[in-house]
Amino acid sequence: MKIESLLEYLQQLDWYRGQIEIIKKIPEQAPIYAELSTPLSIAIQRHLDRRGIKLYTHQARAIELLREGKNIILTTPTASGKTLAFNLPIFEKLSKSKTGTALYLYPLKALANDQLRSLQELEAAASLNFHASVYDGDTPEHLRPRIRERARIIVSNPYAIHQYLAWHNKWKRFFENLQFVVLDEAHRYRGVFGSNVALLLRRLLRILAFYGAKPQFVLASATMANPLEHAHKLTGQNFSLIAEDGSAHGRKFFVFWNPLKNEAKSVHRQSSDLLAQHVNADLQTLCFTVSRKMAELTTHWAQHATHKTLAAYRAGYLPEDRRRIEQGLKEKTLHGVATTNALELGVDIGSLDSVIISGYPGTVLSTWQQAGRAGRGQQDSMVTLVGFENPLDQYFMRHPERFFERPHEHAIIDLENEHILLAHLMCAVAELPVKESDEHYFGPRGPELMNALQAQHLIQKTPMGWVYRGMARPAEIVSLDNISAQTIRVLCDGEILETIEQQRALEETHPGAVFLHQGETFLMESLNLGQGIAIARHADLDYYTDTLKSSEIRIRRVQDTKSIGAFELNVGDVFVKEQVIGFRVMRFDKPLGVHALDSPSTEFETVALWFTLPSSVRDTVAKAGFDWAGGLHAAEHALIAMTPYFAMCDRWDIGGLSTSLHADTGTATIFIYDGFQGGIGIAEKTFELFSQLVQTTYELVRDCPCETGCPSCIYSPKCGNGNEPLDKRAALVILSELMKSINL
Ligand SMILES: [Zn+2]
Ligand SMILES: [Zn+2]
Known part of the structure; x- marks a missing residue:
């Protein structure tokens, strides 16, 4: 009732101008329980009974499949009891032997301790002692040997395993007996990080095979379009999918709020006012903001409009302050919190009545993760998405039904990126000699790349297989977050803010650039490529900078082609040359000035998708009196803006180029290229889903x-040409001609 009256009240506010685009009511669901074919152990069953827990259908299915020895991926929503679903069968199996072990991996260190608590609780309840322990970079040196010797469950993260594999002999007992590898939050393993982790897991599997172990995999993930493909690419194994949710939940009101309907009030002010109205209506509310600064400001502004207790939360706070806020939320003494996405995952704060998402967080997946924070048992809950002024936000504001359809986002992992493969092959060789029979771990390119490493004198062929000959420890040079070893450290007051790849550094850390780090602004003072250092200083700025750059693309090799009417679509290897030529200083989307820069050009190979346009389309555009070059350029921008809706990535991970005459195709061509050296699979996925991409891009521009x-x-905002020339009407002609050809 509270929610319905709040919704009515909001529509009577003096600044309401029809911002509510839709109120989608997601009906409640009664719990669906299931019985197991063979009951759980008496101790565990008694523990569940004491806590009033009955197994939902998806939990029972997970237990049965794991008992059968299958690998599973679970994609049911937040708070559906995923952890229990895999902890129970893992405990059951480990308790049947004296030696079996399990490895739990979390993408972030911070999540390990929450998991450890639930493992220890279950150990106590079942009167079992597996000595479950966290083992990562924070584990004190003197405790490590004991954990390695006796723990039967270890909770860690990929960064730590990446380092420990070289010392696998110390892990002999744990690895020999390994029965399960659990990858929680598996959707986080995508893009560059995911591709690195996929190869790290191949290295782990090779070491495990050496010790005679072949564990079962358990993946838990948010919903995505390609869970089975993702699980297979990540681990090389086949999986059974559990997606049907049997848990109980109350009604959820999902509101799409378009602040652009009232231009007199800023989007951020509307979000903070909404937060105040929510808590005034007695709804405990979490408001997700795009930056730390916005979390602070939203709280500050909202506090003026309510007597309820509010707080801001972000990653940079001291641990004790964060614990206090988490506790306040759980105990309901805090009524509203504005936060960055630091609270999106894992951290235990209980469930709230409502969530405001101020700015689409970039993926449908993240939006549902954030929305999952609202909804306590079978009570009603409310989620409000506040759309900003950019293509994806506004696309959903105008097409909310698309948001609730089956997922379109594919997580991408590339197992063929040469740079990533070389890095992990080098690590593998240093861990254990690589034999010909190991090549299947690293795909068809293994042998060729081994020869490349040999040519650099990094490895050598011996009767035992390939062995490492380099000086440095490879795992110390190879980062799971990057592709290239050529990185720049961004320093502020002598501390490292971030390590970024050189190519990105040229665009984002040139002198005069406003550098954003975790939502805070810094002014760049210098960039020294030779030393690999960029110097930043704290600066509270109300403007930002955009780089201007020139790009050139040459086609190296066509991998695949398809004809769409008279359009020809290709995917293949390209060579990109980019040069930052200057930057613009912008305030509220208005340019304040342009500065020239003299920086070196960067050249890299990557994978691109490109299509050529027939002259008939150019003639149609010309006849209507529109601008051909402006149309190509505008269509390129719009296509790039919608790509993350299909191939899960950041808009900034994609580059583009449009030209009315390209040297290699001899005609008008639009390119969309993967911004990472060697590519990470964005172009290939976009090629596969091109028709859907064109359809949504057309709707975006038309509507x-x-x-x-x-x-x-x-x-x-990142156009290298300062958004010139652009012609929307010409772009619409191009996109509608493409649509017609697709539907032929
Ligand atoms: Zn527009
Ligand atoms: Zn552009």
Whole structure:
């Protein structure tokens, strides 16, 4: 009732101008329970009974499949009891032997301790002692040998395993007996990080095979379009999918709030006012913001409009302050918290009444993760998505039904990126000689790349197989977060803010650039490529900078082609040359000035998708009196803006180029390229899903109410040409011709 009256109240506010685009009511679900074919142990069953826990269908299915020896991926929503679903069968199996072990991996160190608590609770309840322990970079040196010797459950993270594999002989007992590898939050293993982790897991499996172990895999993940493909690429194994949710939940009101309907009030002010109205209506509320600064400001502004207790939460706070806020939420003494996505995952704060998502978080997957924070048992809950002025936010504001359809986002992992493969092959060789029979772990390119490493005198062939000859420990040079070893450290007051790849450094850390780090602004003072250092200083700035750059693309090799009417679509290897030529200083989307830069050009190979346009389309555009080059450019921007809706990535991971005459194709061509050296699978996925991409891009441009283009459709804040030339009407002709050809 509270929610319905709040919704009515919001529509009577003096600043309400029809911002509510939709109120989607997701009906409640009664719990669906299931019985196991063979009961759990008496001790565990008694523990569940004491806590009033009955098994839901998805939990029972997970237990049965793991008992059968299958690998599983569980994609049921947040708070559906996923952890219990795999902990129970793992405990059951470990308790049947004296030696079996299990390895739990979390993408972030911070999540390990929450998991350890639930493992220890279950150990106590079942009167079992597996000596479950966290073992990672924070584990004190003197405790390590004992954990390695006796723990039967170890909770860690990929960064730590990456380092420990070289010392696998110390892990002999644990590895020999390994029966399960659990990868929780498995959707986080995507893009560059995911591709690195996939190869790290191949290295782990090779070591395990050496010790005669072949564990079962358990993956828990948020919902995505390709869970089975993702699980297979990540681990090389086959999986059974459990997606059907049997847990109980109350009604959820999902509101799409379009702040652009009232231009007199800023989007952030509307979010903070909504937060105040929610807590005033007695709804405990979490408001997700895009930056730390916004978390602070939202709290500050909202506090003026309510007597309830509010707080801001972000990663940079001291641990004791964060614990206090988490505790306040759990105990309901805090009524509202504005937070960065630091609270999106894992951290235990209980469930709230409502969530405000101020700015689409970049993926549908993250939006549902954040929305999952609202909803306590079978009570009603409310989620409000506040759309910003950019293409994806506004696309969903105008097409909310698309948000609730089956997922379109594919997690991407690339097992063929040469740079990543070389890095992990080098690590593998240093861990244990690589034999010909090991090549299947690293795919078809293994032998060729081994020869490349030999040519660099990093490895050598011996009767035992390939062995390492380099000086440095490979795992120390290879980072799971990057592709290239050529990185720049961004320093502020002598401390490292971030380590970024050189190519990105040229664009983001040149002198005069405003550098964003975890939502805070820094002004860049110098960039020294030779030393690999960029110096930043704290600066509270109300402007930002955009780089201007020139790019060139040459086609190296076509991998695949398909004809779409008279359009020809290709995917293949390209060579990209980029040069940062200057930057613009911007305040509230208005340019304040342009500065020239003299920086070296970067050249890299990557994978691109490109299509050529027939002259008939150019003639149609010309006849209508529109601008051909502006149309190609605008269509390129819009296509890039919608790509993350299909191939899960950041808009900034993609580059583009459009030209009315390209040297290699001899005609008008639009390129969309993967911004990472060697590519990480974005172009291939986009090639596969091209028709859907064109369909949504067409809807985006067609349905944007602007006349000549705006930041919600064809403008790109990262356009190397300063958004010139652009012609929205010409882009619509191009996209609709593409649509016609697709539907032929
Ligand atoms: Zn527009
Ligand atoms: Zn552009």
